[in-house]
Amino acid sequence: xxxxxxxxxxxxxxxxxxxxxxxxxxxxxxxxxxxxxxxxxxxxxxxxxxxxxxxxxxxxxxxxxxxxxxxxxxxxxxxxxxxxxxxxxxxxxxxxxxxxxxxxxxxxxxxxxxxxxxxxxxxxxxxxxxxxxxxxxxxxxxxxxxxxxxxxxxxxxxxxxxxxxxxxxxxxxxx
Amino acid sequence: xxxxxxxxxxxxxxxxxxxxxxxxxxxxxxxxxxxxxxxxxxxxxxxxxxxxxxxxxxxxxxxxxxxxxxxxxxxxxxxxxxxxxxxxxxxxxxxxxxxxxxxxxxxxxxxxxxxxxxxxxxxxxxxxxxxxxxxxxxxxxxxxxxxxxxxxxxxxxxxxxxxxxxxxxxxxxxxxxxxxxxxxxxxxxxxxxxxxxxxxxxxxxxxxxxxxxxxxxxxxxxxxxxxxxxxxxxxxxxxxxxxxxxxxxxxxxxxxxxxxxxxxxxxxxxxxxxxxxxxxxxxxxxxxxxxxxxxxxxxxxxxxxxxxxxxxxxxxxxxxxxxxxxxxxxxxxxxxxxxxxxxxxxxxxxxxxxxxxxxxxxxxxxxxxxxxxxxxxxxxxxxxxxxxxxxxxxxxxxxxxxxxxxxxxxxxxxxxxxxxxxxxxxxxxxxxxxxxxxxxxxxxxxxxxxxxxxxxxxxxxxxxxxxxxxxxxxxxxxxxxxxxxxxxxxxxxxxxxxxxxxxxxxxxxxxxxxxxxxxxxxxxxxxxxxxxxxxxxxxxxxxxxxxxxxxxxxxxxxxxxxxxxxxxxxxxxxxxxxxxxxxxxxxxxxxxxxxxxxxxxxxxxxxxxxxxxxxxxxxxxxxxxxxxxxxxxxxxxxxxxxxxxxxxxxxxxxxxxxxxxxxxxxxxxxxxxxxxxxxxxxxxxxxxxxxxxxxxxxxxxxxxxxxxxxxxxxxxxxxxxxxxxxxxxxxxxxxxxxxxxxxxxxxxxxxxxxxxxxxxxxxxxxxxxxxxxxxxxxxxxxxxxxxxxxxx
Numbered sequence: 001x002x003x004x005x006x007x008x009x010x011x012x013x014x015x016x017x018x019x020x021x022x023x024x025x026x027x028x029x030x031x032x033x034x035x036x037x038x039x040x041x042x043x044x045x046x047x048x049x050x051x052x053x054x055x056x057x058x059x060x061x062x063x064x065x066x067x068x069x070x071x072x073x074x075x076x077x078x079x080x081x082x083x084x085x086x087x088x089x090x091x092x093x094x095x096x097x098x099x100x101x102x103x104x105x106x107x108x109x110x111x112x113x114x115x116x117x118x119x120x121x122x123x124x125x126x127x128x129x130x131x132x133x134x135x136x137x138x139x140x141x142x143x144x145x146x147x148x149x150x151x152x153x154x155x156x157x158x159x160x161x162x163x164x165x166x167x168x169x170x171x172x173x174x175x
Numbered sequence: 176x177x178x179x180x181x182x183x184x185x186x187x188x189x190x191x192x193x194x195x196x197x198x199x200x201x202x203x204x205x206x207x208x209x210x211x212x213x214x215x216x217x218x219x220x221x222x223x224x225x226x227x228x229x230x231x232x233x234x235x236x237x238x239x240x241x242x243x244x245x246x247x248x249x250x251x252x253x254x255x256x257x258x259x260x261x262x263x264x265x266x267x268x269x270x271x272x273x274x275x276x277x278x279x280x281x282x283x284x285x286x287x288x289x290x291x292x293x294x295x296x297x298x299x300x301x302x303x304x305x306x307x308x309x310x311x312x313x314x315x316x317x318x319x320x321x322x323x324x325x326x327x328x329x330x331x332x333x334x335x336x337x338x339x340x341x342x343x344x345x346x347x348x349x350x351x352x353x354x355x356x357x358x359x360x361x362x363x364x365x366x367x368x369x370x371x372x373x374x375x376x377x378x379x380x381x382x383x384x385x386x387x388x389x390x391x392x393x394x395x396x397x398x399x400x401x402x403x404x405x406x407x408x409x410x411x412x413x414x415x416x417x418x419x420x421x422x423x424x425x426x427x428x429x430x431x432x433x434x435x436x437x438x439x440x441x442x443x444x445x446x447x448x449x450x451x452x453x454x455x456x457x458x459x460x461x462x463x464x465x466x467x468x469x470x471x472x473x474x475x476x477x478x479x480x481x482x483x484x485x486x487x488x489x490x491x492x493x494x495x496x497x498x499x500x501x502x503x504x505x506x507x508x509x510x511x512x513x514x515x516x517x518x519x520x521x522x523x524x525x526x527x528x529x530x531x532x533x534x535x536x537x538x539x540x541x542x543x544x545x546x547x548x549x550x551x552x553x554x555x556x557x558x559x560x561x562x563x564x565x566x567x568x569x570x571x572x573x574x575x576x577x578x579x580x581x582x583x584x585x586x587x588x589x590x591x592x593x594x595x596x597x598x599x600x601x602x603x604x605x606x607x608x609x610x611x612x613x614x615x616x617x618x619x620x621x622x623x624x625x626x627x628x629x630x631x632x633x634x635x636x637x638x639x640x641x642x643x644x645x646x647x648x649x650x651x652x653x654x655x656x657x658x659x660x661x662x663x664x665x666x667x668x669x670x671x672x673x674x675x676x677x678x679x680x681x682x683x684x685x686x687x688x689x690x691x692x693x694x695x696x697x698x699x700x701x702x703x704x705x706x707x708x709x710x711x712x713x714x715x716x717x718x719x720x721x722x723x724x725x726x727x728x729x730x731x732x733x734x735x736x737x738x739x740x741x742x743x744x745x746x747x748x749x750x751x752x753x754x755x756x757x758x759x760x761x762x763x764x765x766x767x768x769x770x771x772x773x774x775x776x777x778x779x780x781x782x783x784x785x786x787x788x789x790x791x792x793x794x795x796x797x798x799x800x801x802x803x804x805x806x807x808x809x810x811x812x813x814x815x816x817x818x819x820x821x822x823x824x825x826x827x828x829x830x831x832x833x834x835x836x837x838x839x840x841x842x843x844x845x846x847x848x849x850x851x852x853x854x855x856x857x858x859x860x861x862x863x864x865x866x867x868x869x870x871x872x873x874x875x876x877x878x879x880x881x882x883x884x885x886x887x888x889x890x891x892x893x894x895x896x897x898x899x900x901x902x903x904x905x906x907x908x909x910x911x912x913x914x915x916x917x918x919x920x921x922x923x924x925x926x927x928x929x930x931x932x933x934x935x936x937x938x939x940x941x942x943x944x945x946x947x948x949x950x951x952x953x954x955x956x957x958x959x960x961x962x963x964x965x966x967x
Contacts, residue, residue: 015241035292042291051208052201054424056373057457061878064373092201105199109191112847116679117198118205118373118424147887150878152373152425153679155850156886 021085025050026094034081041065041076043084044091052092052121056150063149066122067091073129075148092121095128103169104128104162113162115153123149127163135171139164177695177759184698185691185760186906189843192684193703194422194677203422206377206392211450214379215244217440218294220284220301221459222276225312225534225871226323227305229272229283236300237286242293244447246301247285247439249273257442259328260408260433263650266337266499267329268537270435276305277325277497278536279873280462282435287443287451310871311335312963314471314492314531325497325532335532337499340508343525343590348477351486351523355477359562364940364961365550367469367494367535367866368859369461369875370542371883372678374424376464377454378437380444389444390417393437396426396676397716402708403653404433409441420706426678427855428541431502431718432465461865461881462873465502466535467542469494470509471961472554476562482576484562486523487516487589489554493530494538501539502718503546504648504655510539510547511639513590515555518599518637518809519577524589534871543855543916545719548638556634556921560928561937570633570929571607575600578635594637594807596899602833603635605895606811609831615815619930628818629828630930634921637809640910641724642715643802650715654801657721658712659729661690661737662795665783667776668700671733674714675726676706680848680912682722685840686730689906693734694741695761695775712797720910723840724806724901731905733798740794741778747787748773806901806909808836812853812922818930823949825927827857827890832919835897837909846894849915853892856919858884864942869963 018033025048034043044053044067056064058077065076068090095102104124107113114120123146130137130145137145142163143156151159184190197203234246249271252258259267271282284301288294311317311325317335326332352358378393389411395401398418406413423430436453443451455464471492477485491509495501503510509528516524542549563573578599579586586594607613615631622629645654658674671686687701705711714726738758745763746753749771756763764772773781782794815829832849839845862882865875875881900907920941927943928936936951940960947958 037292045207046210049210050201051205052203054205054374055207056375056424057878059457059877059879061457062373062883096200101199108199109195112192112843114195114198114679115681115847115851116373116423116425117194117203120198121201124199143886147885150373150883150885152371152427152855152883153851154847155852155854155892156889157850157891158847160886 019082021082023084024088026090036082038081039077040079040081040084043081044076044089050091050093054118054121056118063126064119064122066125066149068125068129071129071132073126090125092124095124103166103173107162107166107169111158111162111165113154113159119149119151123151123159127166130163131167131170135167135174137167178761180692180760183691183695184688186688186838186840188688188841190684190688190698190841192681194681194683205374205422205424206379206394207454209379209392209421211379211381214450214452215287215289215447216291216294217285217287217443217451217453218291218298219282219436219439219459220298221463222272222279222281222283224276224305224307225279225310226277226308228275228308230304230306232284233302234284237297240293240297240300242289243286243297244289245287245443246297247271247443252442255442257408257438260438262498262500263432263502264499268498268500270438274328278534279871280459280536282439285439285443287447310534312533312535312867312869312871313961314494314533317531317533325534337495337530337532338508339529341525341527342513344523345525347523348486348488348525351477355485356480357478357565358475359478359565360475361558361561361938362473363554363557363938364959365468365470365472365553366941366960367466367538368542368863369466369865369881370427370429371461372425372427372429375455375457375460376430376434376436377452378440379450379452380440381450382444382448384448388415388417389441390419391437391441392419392421394423394430395420396423396430396678396718398676398706398708399674399713400650400653400716401433405441408438418708420676423678427543428467428718429465430678431540432500434464457878458876462876463536465500465540466538467540468550469538470550472550474554474558476558478562478566482566482568482573484519484521484577487521489515489526491528493528494533494535495530496533496535496537498537499530500537502541502650504642504650505652506647507546511545512547512551514548514592514639515551517588517592517594517639517807518579518635520579520583521589526590535867541718543852544913545638545640545642549917552636552638552917553921556636556925557938560925564932571603571612574603574633574635578603592639593804595804595902597637597807597809597835598897598899599635599809602809602811602835602897605897606813606831606833609893609895610813610815610829622817626820628820628930630816630818630926630928632814632922632925632929634812634918634925636918637807638914638917639805639807640720641802641806642719642721643725644804645801653715655715656799656801657714657725657729658797658799659726659733660712660797661733663737663779665780667696667779669696670702670704671730672704672711673726673730674712675717675722678717680717680722681841681844685844686727688840689727689730690734692906693731694738720912723908724904724910725800725802727908728802728905729798729800732800733796736796736798737794741775743790744778744781744786745773748777748781803903806837806904808834808909808911808914810834810914810918812918814922814926816926816930818927818948820952823945823947823952825943825948829893830890831893831895832915833895833897834911834914835899836911836914837901837904838898838907840908845911848912849894850892852913852915853919854884854889855916857889857923860920860923860941860943862942862944864944866964867962874964
């Protein structure tokens, strides 16, 4: 992928220093001039206009902003964008292709693992990190892996089912 | 051949949700996802103190920050007569403080800038000088003769009291107590709790001077009410106001009120002639937006030795914060608190209520319940629990003696409500069987020998939903009906719009199922839209579990109007008289000759291409539904817990929920609603703790301090169903969104109280945090949770 220069709208105010970073977002390399204090969540949402990553609490408490940074789930509201320099960021928009949903996405729909949908992208990214390191988790392992992500609607039971549904589907696809 | 209803996604199908297709791809469109050309960003400066006179505000340094476009203070608002606004309970509320701040977190100034970071920077440069006044953090401080007058802005206000109110029959209730063998008493505090939808509140106001039109994208559960409120407050003509409620990241009552941030962003857009976005941060949401509960409940019950309840007295003392902003039907000062004990056959009841101002954010929004029924049902079930114990009767047996029997409907409650249907005894029996009630006492004794305390709690209740009929229920004079508009296109596909507003309940899925049931148009052929006041018919919005009882009924009724017109078209196409036409799902046919028929799609095409002489073309209509009564679902919730006496930590071993919400449109979604509701019940019972210290500081202003349950703590729930159709609802539904949050908390608390019974403890206030349970175990005394908590 060729590197791409772009300005983060709106431009930093006159006199505000900027730093150049290169971040691979959903497989695409982006080179950007940003304020050093810019949060990764704001870069993703406002700068790159990937609004599937949500903000729920501003303090790492709710997990709605969970993205994968070099494959590990992080809460992007408390990661500085400059910390992602030279790394891979994966957001919910990177889960599916135009034709094919990721099994985790299918699982959430099949098992009614979402209601208002606000926590869902963060939940799915946390689930993806789990299933990549543990393809056959127990219910307790799923509950523990998602315990940094808050859902106010579902009561979690169907979210857990959705992740187990996806795990089975992914094992079938692998096997 | 009639269609198979389940195959077309009709009633009873666990149809997978339509809205999920965008949410699982990260393509939802919440208010903060919307970007308008030239949009500015607004940040609000909030008061750090709970009660103070504002001596001065210096905004000069904020104006000098590059990128700042506007700084607004109370004076700016006042110069346009916008410093105060009316509340939904006929009080006034400060939009921005001018004279005093009356709670911590109140809006003091706002900065509008090119970028949210700049707006935040500039806010920190505003200097406000405060002269502190003594803060009041509970109704008992508020009534002290030395208490400062919080609402000195109101000429007629001479104390901190908001209202006295009563309902019921005092004389009959007094007689019941004279005849009683046993009188049981209970006092408790239902603490403040915050609904905390995962998305905070926010708005984008976009005023176009060229057209005079104001468009506001807003996190609101009731867009049409907001339009009316904006028309009144901002004195703009209503046709020039468009409120759009996009995807909402949960609501739970938190997104019913009109918040100052919305109003300030509107003025900011008018002044800058640019779109202005305001997105509340989480602390702002927790400390300034509508709380639920905060009521002190006292009551007593007159009992006969054989277990019969003769009468009930209740008294409530409610803490409304600095402004009386409850969102509730006008006639009822403390909401539908008098729905308490509606499931029980009680001859006499009397309720007195008093409401007080304090230096706290305005509360009294319904947090996943209809107008104070959560407090009512919690007190009811805690009182029932205490009364059974005082009589020495079994908890289940005591309820069976007193629950309204199946053959007593329609039943008039002691407070005057009319309940219509139910199988209360059957629901309880299903739950008792599922949890293994008959062997529990033995289990409990064996556990004691192992040093563990087991407890089983029961909560049985019926609650009023729907918030209609219009004779009795209105909000600021607007009647509580709802609406639906259905347009069937010539290819037989359709668009449905309603006055409700989904926030996760799945209206886009379930409303189409009702149309499929009524017309036989496959649900996948029907698109559902809500939330845009320029296109949706007028409605009161979604809260109080009223969507299915009211808007859902309107969907059925508009479908029937469409069917009635289609029948005339069918008669024309089949060349018979209308009386000879029969209907089966999806098609009309000639009586006696099922082969000769036309589908609803045939009729739709004909409506645009071949209408009978004299008939208006087209196939669309609308319906306004004014429910004849409230709906009354019933639930039996049973919970089994184990307490570790060494730590006070309690675990849920088993939770059984039996819900009778009438006919279920989509069982999958109904069960999702119940599990979500039970989780919020568990949250309130166990950990959601937001309180105030002596200085009026809000303790619990972020998710590190205000604990919400995660997948790790939340127990599993075992669900069962009983179906008693609602006799007056077009599809027999009763509503379900809030039952579990309303009835659930008492099941958890009664279970813990049951485990503590041997200590003599009668009450521990929620949340039942381990330290409180431990204290109760150690001291054998009740534990109160009322504020203030001691400062550090």
